[in-house]
Amino acid sequence: MVHQHYEQWLLNDERLTPEQERDLRVHLRNCPNCAALARANLALRAAPVVAPPHGFTLRFQERLAAQRELQRKRSLAGIFLLGLTGMIALGLVLLPFLPYLTLGPEQLFTMWVSNLVYIAIMIRMVSAIGLTLLNVTGAFIPDYAWILALALFFVLSFGLKASARRVAQFAKSAA
Amino acid sequence: MNEEQAWILQAQQGNDEAFTRLVEHYQTPVFNLCYRMLGEPEAAEDAAQESFLRAYQNLSRYDRQRPFATWLLSIAAHYCIDRLRRRRLVIFSLDAEREDDDRPTELPDMEAINPEQEAIRREQQEGIQEALRGLDATDRAAIVLRYWYDFSEVEIAASLNLTVSAVKSRLHRARKTVARLLTAQSSETRMERMPYGSPAL
Numbered sequence: 256m257v258h259q260h261y262e263q264w265l266l267n268d269e270r271l272t273p274e275q276e277r278d279l280r281v282h283l284r285n286c287p288n289c290a291a292l293a294r295a296n297l298a299l300r301a302a303p304v305v306a307p308p309h310g311f312t313l314r315f316q317e318r319l320a321a322q323r324e325l326q327r328k329r330s331l332a333g334i335f336l337l338g339l340t341g342m343i344a345l346g347l348v349l350l351p352f353l354p355y356l357t358l359g360p361e362q363l364f365t366m367w368v369s370n371l372v373y374i375a376i377m378i379r380m381v382s383a384i385g386l387t388l389l390n391v392t393g394a395f396i397p398d399y400a401w402i403l404a405l406a407l408f409f410v411l412s413f414g415l416k417a418s419a420r421r422v423a424q425f426a427k428s429a430a
Numbered sequence: 431m432n433e434e435q436a437w438i439l440q441a442q443q444g445n446d447e448a449f450t451r452l453v454e455h456y457q458t459p460v461f462n463l464c465y466r467m468l469g470e471p472e473a474a475e476d477a478a479q480e481s482f483l484r485a486y487q488n489l490s491r492y493d494r495q496r497p498f499a500t501w502l503l504s505i506a507a508h509y510c511i512d513r514l515r516r517r518r519l520v521i522f523s524l525d526a527e528r529e530d531d532d533r534p535t536e537l538p539d540m541e542a543i544n545p546e547q548e549a550i551r552r553e554q555q556e557g558i559q560e561a562l563r564g565l566d567a568t569d570r571a572a573i574v575l576r577y578w579y580d581f582s583e584v585e586i587a588a589s590l591n592l593t594v595s596a597v598k599s600r601l602h603r604a605r606k607t608v609a610r611l612l613t614a615q616s617s618e619t620r621m622e623r624m625p626y627g628s629p630a631l
Binding site: 265287291294302304305306315318 | 446450453454457458459461462465466471474475478479482483486554555557558561573576577578598601602605606608609610612613
């Protein structure tokens with residue numbers, strides 16, 4: 256048998272029959288490479304399992320507690336950072352309104368009343384302009400154009416309603 | 431359901447005491463793996479603790495169909511491989527600078543029946559540790575799982591995320607390297623014992 260065959264037995268750590276073991280032993284006497292492999296296999300097999308120093312579990316529990324504390328601190332820091340960012344954002348949003356805080360109650364009341372009066376005047380102005388525009392454009396548009404527009408509106412709304420009903424029916428049948 | 435499975439289930443439900451029992455049960459195999467991988471007791475202790483911590487954090491992801499020992503040792507092996515790679519990348523000169531004094535020295539066992547045999551055993555152990563140091567991180571993990579935990583090639587492949595053929599070739603290569611290094615060590619020791627002796631004599 257050739258050297259490679261024995262080497263494969265050793266490298267694959269194969270289980271050998273008594274006859275194969277005898278053959279291998281003969282080969283090992285003459286082959287230093289295979290003898291070294293066999294010695295290495297034996298040495299590795301004989302190596303003991305090393306145990307940790309006493310108190311390993313206790314040290315693990317301490318480490319776990321420290322890890323938890325670290326995670327708690329990290330999450331607290333995260334919450335604080337989030338809160339701080341929110342406060343800054345809120346401050347930025349409220350910044351334009353900050354001057355109002357310095358005003359007295361009567362000044363605030365006057366300001367709100369003047370704002371309300373301003374809004375009321377604006378509404379009145381817009382409605383007056385709208386009515387004038389309607390009157391002016393109404394005179395320019397002929398009667399048949401109004402009739403056509405109304406008819407078109409009616410047809411469109413009827414068509415939309417019909418298509419919505421079709422979609423509902425299709426959905427029901429699909430379900 | 432056996433005792434271990436009950437502990438795992440309870441630990442998955444958040445029972446710390448059950449996980450502590452698992453730590454007690456598996457501390458030696460995990461520590462031994464880390465020691466064989468890293469070669470230093472302090473680093474092994476730290477790695478074993480970290481492995482258990484990772485197992486604790488990922489316990490919800492553990493598949494109960496798989497043996498717990500395989501899963502746990504796989505975590506430890508991956509952690510040690512990463513640590514060895516980082517050590518090589520960041521401070522690759524550490525091994526070269528390390529003096530013999532830094533090596534883990536086991537105190538002589540006073541209760542040993544034969545001190546001479548004990549000394550030889552210790553020497554052999556240091557030799558094996560030195561030979562393991564000469565292996566690539568993944569090869570080392572494969573050898574440790576094979577010889578200390580009797581993992582099959584399929585189990586090693588599953589634990590180290592390798593193919594079975596890759597494990598086979600890694601084991602072949604590692605065995606050859608260990609054999610070469612152990613032979614070199616024994617010839618060095620012979621030379622130290624007989625510094626002026628000639629091979630012919």
